[in-house]
Amino acid sequence: MLSLSSLFEMDYVATAPADVSDGLLRYRSLLEGDSQFVRAMRAQGYQHVYAHPGAFDWLGCDPTLADVCIEPRTDSLRLSEVDRTIAEMTPLQLLTSQTLLPYTDPVYVADQARQARTDAPQLVVGHILSPHGPYRYTDSCALRETFVEAAALDADGRKAAYLQDVICTDALTLQAVRSIVLRDPDAVIVVLSDHGSNFEIEGPTQAAWTEAGIVERFGVLDAVRAPGCDLPEERGVLVNLLRRVQACLDGTEPDLLPDRAFTWWEENPLGLEELPDAAARLQHPQR
Amino acid sequence: MPDANPPSTTARRGPARLRQLRPTPVLVVLACATAPLAGFVYDNRYDLPDVAAVTPWWFATVAFGLVLLAGLTMATRRASVDALALVAGVVVASFYQFGRFSGAASPDVASLVRFAAIVGLVAFAVFRLATVPTARRFVGLLAVMLAVVPLFGYAAWRVSATAQAPPTARPSTAPTPTVDPAAADADVRLDGDGADADAADLASAGVAVAEDVAARPDVYVFVLDERARGDELAGRLGLDTSAFEAELTELGFSVAPVSFAE
Structure with a gap:
């Protein structure tokens, strides 16, 4: 959450424990559109189209921050995250495990955005939950009958399910990108991830993280299609990515922030701590 | 603490037994219904958007616990109501432990039956233990502590976090969008069934576009x-995605x- 907040805010939103002392929910509006990047784009006349992942109570679509809200697909009873989580503590999970979480994919988001098109240029932000669990795709990339929670799998099963979802989400991303490029060769397209996987053991403090776990968790997908712009291959920290895109759109030089990274743990956000020598350790890891 | 509800040698089954329900057994059931949800609230304090979302579960659990206590009380003649309250408390608190019990396995009816059998055994053991007044008081006090401690913990965190929180998440220098205020009426929601968006709404309602x-x-x-x-x-997970990256490059x-x- 902090990673995405910083991405859209184009700045480091949390650099000290005090920044997260009252929890992380204060940053949700940054994801929903009240960020430097989205505000600047809307100020330039862009229509903000936002597709939220659908799985979290704290993250939805605020109609005051988005011109168009793309609601996720749902094929069954829609439960709130709190209701679903509590139900899974009880025997009611026999019923709730048969329902699907709302879901989106890049093809769906691109199609829905196209239907909402006006004369204004579009800024389409699609937060796709996959390949994050619960895992949703079969070997043939069809939707599973019921999504599988990571906690319901052993280590090998979780890894296999995660990788299958990577394969299928990559394929759907390519399908969406191809259709966008075919229709609109000038489109700027950013495909990224907010963080990597976490099969290495992590802990509630930075000291408990292994070096391999840090690289695995912080390494991200970063692919940008910006016709007419020359982007460096080594772009470093994600917080500068949309600064580069914005500068590209404006025809200016990007004003970049220094590379920094911070470890924190969902159950212990107050353990937030800066990662020393982040760029060296994360860009050229010792294997 | 004296035993408020000693077993009666002359009592009968039925609604008349409900007169033996005193505040203490009701409090025990209340505590046992509250404890797991209080723990849930505390554990999820950093990303729980609204504590009120838990209250329907709490009301339902308390109601279930009290109905169960009333039912057990009416169905028995000699059993101490305090002991029955502990039995009802074990059942309602255990309700929220099924997820831990089933663990990584996919839940099925068989696991539910096994779980119910274990809860039954624990409830029976607690019922027997409750014949000892000291043990009964200890278990009752433990239930109250399990409910109260996380609630106090949450309240203390809330107060402390509010005091330490930075004033705003976003610098106030962010630019203001040029969307006309009337555009708020023009927001378009696309539902999951793919209904057509009335895109013209946006333009007609005044989204300013230079x-x-x-x-x-x-x-x-x-x-x-x-x-x-x-x-x-x-390197780590054994999945080669170079074809994906190559196709992106081609595009x-x-x-x-x-x-x-x-």
Whole structure:
């Protein structure tokens, strides 16, 4: 959450424990559109189209921050995250495990955005939950009958399910990108991830993280299609990515922030701590 | 603490037994119904958007516990109501432990039956234990503590966090969008069934679009949550995604090989 907040805010939103002392929910509006990047784009006349992942109570679509809200697909009873989580503590999970979480994919988001098109240029932000669990795709990339929670799998099963979802989400991303490029060769397209996987053991403090776990968790997908712009291959920290895109759109030089990274743990956000020598350790890891 | 509800040698089954319900057994059931949900609230304090979302579960659990206590009380003649309250408390508190019991396994009816059998045994053991007044008081006090401690913990965190919180999440220098206030009425929601969006609503309701803006390119940002970097997928997890990256490159993308999150 902090990673995405910083991405859209184009700045480091949390650099000290005090920044997260009252929890992380204060940053949700940054994801929903009240960020430097989205505000600047809307100020330039862009229509903000936002597709939220659908799985979290704290993250939805605020109609005051988005011109168009793309609601996720749902094929069954829609439960709130709190209701679903509590139900899974009880025997009611026999019923709730048969329902699907709302879901989106890049093809769906691109199609829905196209239907909402006006004369204004579009800024389409699609937060796709996959390949994050619960895992949703079969070997043939069809939707599973019921999504599988990571906690319901052993280590090998979780890894296999995660990788299958990577394969299928990559394929759907390519399908969406191809259709966008075919229709609109000038489109700027950013495909990224907010963080990597976490099969290495992590802990509630930075000291408990292994070096391999840090690289695995912080390494991200970063692919940008910006016709007419020359982007460096080594772009470093994600917080500068949309600064580069914005500068590209404006025809200016990007004003970049220094590379920094911070470890924190969902159950212990107050353990937030800066990662020393982040760029060296994360860009050229010792294997 | 004297035994408020000693077993009666002359009592009968039925509604008349409900007169033996005193505040203490009701409090025990209340505590046992509250404890697991209080723990849930405390454990999820950093990302629970609204504590009120838990209250329907709490009301339902308390109601279930009290109905169960009333039912047990009416169905028995000699059993101490305090002991029955502990039995009802064990049942309602256990209700929220099924997830731990089933663990990684996919839940099924058989696991529910096994779980019910274990809860029954525990409830019986607690019932027997409750014949000893000291043990009964200890278990009752424990239930109250399990309910109260996380609630106090949550309240203390709330007060402390509010006092320490920075004033705003976003610098106040952020630019203001040029969307007309009337545009709030024009917001379009697309539902999951793919209903057509009335895109014209936006334009007709006054979204200000500068003339030179129309020439700007569309911008798409796709966030793939938790998608690992290519070198990590290949080196650590054994998945070669180079074909994906090559196709992106063919489509005009610049794929950064070693980017990292902040």
